[in-house]
Amino acid sequence: MNTPLNIQHGHLNFQPRIIGKEKACFRLMKLFPQFVFDIAKLEGSPYTFPEVQTLLEGITIGGKRLEDQQLILNQRDSLQQLLRLVKKDKFMITKDIFCQLHELVAYEEALGKFRDGSVSIAGTDYSPPESMQLDHIFEEMVNYLQTIQNPLESAMLFFLMGSLAQFFFDGNKRTSRLMMNGILLNSGIDAISIPAKKKLAFNKKMLAFYNTRNANDLLKFLCSIAGYRVKKYKNNYMLN
Template identity: 45%
Template sequence: MPINPKEREKAIFIAKKNLASLVYDFQTLEGMPFTLPEVQTYLQGITVGGHKVEDEEKLKQQALAWKYLISLIEHNKFNFSKSVACDLQKIVAKDEALNPGEFRDGQVWIRGTGYVPPQHDGLDEKFEGLCLRIQRIKNNFEKGVIASLDMARNQYFYDGNKRTGLLMMNGIFISNGLMPFSVPSKSVLAYNTKMLDFYATGNEKTMFEFFEKEYAKEYPGFSVDMIGYTWKEK
């Protein structure tokens, strides 16, 4: 569907206005200890006491990653590519991951599931396949969700895969006039539980329904039917 410049401008505005909430949801996803008021205070440039230095550093990186993404979109430099994904992962997983900003060069495992992500030597081909799949999808909400799920399941990086996938999802959303979205803190348990099932089965349908439901809660009145819904189960 054609991009409405006013909707895109509105989406960027909402992302900036709701930056604290987006960062808060990210750090909650990682089990970090900050409250929303503390995140708001931190983003105002005021030091938040009572937390470990490493936690504050990690919080800083979550904020920088969101700011970088929004800047890319504002300057029409966001595109769904390996280079952009690597740039975002390098920021969001700084000091957490081996080889930040690069696809992993070894095997990884996911706790809580018997599913084993693909071997590292096939990751470039996997990502190229994802890019081609996204190009064929017409619905921008569907594109974003598929990107997020694929990046989480294939584990292209040593760490920060879910967050990088969610950032790339939002790059697709905001660039195309959809409002920004992250997994709400109150729904993290449901998200993690459903993701474990998704890792094991690869069935995207349940996760797509989860994202659609949560997005509609955040933005009442939303329906994928409003934006040319084309979802078909693989």
Template identity: 40%
Template sequence: MSDALFQILGMNWNRELFPLPLQRGEAVRAVKRYLKSLPQFVWEAAQLEGNPYTFPEVQTLLDGITVGGRKLSDTQQILGLRDSMKLVAQTVLDGSFAVSKRMACDLNALIARDEALEWGQFRGEGREMSNVSVALGYMSYQPKPTEPGGKNLTTSFEAGISALNAHVTDPSERALP
């Protein structure tokens, strides 16, 4: 089962390392804890992108105070990450959160706004047709090629979601990828 799942997803994890099922609680309580840790999550995501903001600077910016000497693009990236994480919290609370193409595009529109050539859509759905390489921290990834209309990426995304739903029953584990 895992081999087929991991082949479809194009990534894997050691399922033995996760004590599942995890204890579940109320969404309201989970979101409160999530929002309390928001500066940490934003800072960690920004570090993966090579953003030079320090953790105290992220806290300051999220408190509504500008940080002198920082590039506007770095500041906008921090705010985009914050906005995307708040969207996740809001949709969990109102019951509309779903792992879907629409949600992925909405989050990308907030995170990549003014940073990527196009945002809020899958590669190939707009005018930009270049192929990309993705760098995260010390790792890099060569995604599938860009094709006009983005059908290959949409198909891969939908296959991944279907595989997760079919092979991974615990929502905590489904959240890992």
């Protein structure tokens, strides 16, 4: 089967650590403020970690722009909804769930549905697919991911494919990472948060991915964040 969007990638030849859905959700809840902070920081939020904690406790921060506050609240609401879906066994890789989460992720930024126009990505010459192709591409993605036996690999590939396709006018990486974590949690695997301190490295690797469609460097990067040390071995990645 051809890879959707002509993405090139190797395969993980090790199994991720399975801790169970309930424990994975509990561990995410324990780190909830950190996850929200990391997501917002990748989007350029000026909020410090203590300020994020304070806002999540329901106390507004004086002197901050409303849109910056809304970004934090959107990430809170979307992450909480993801946890509800997973805990109730209602999380699935469907367009409806994808759009439902996006509506919360990008509330007051985008429309909560697949775009009907063109978009571009700053810093790269890559042109995302035309809007009339998006439904077909999403179906291709779902079918392809069903052939991937490793849930960690499947989750990470959803994030990369969603970011490359740019299904929405805004909030694509945020929503695709949320879906990635839904796949992980649903499989009993710890969610992945890209630390704020890794923002520069992450952005550079994303731009390289857009330009080349080679996902190997990003897969290795995401694995390292998740605590897996990997090395290349032919067309696979293995524990180091």
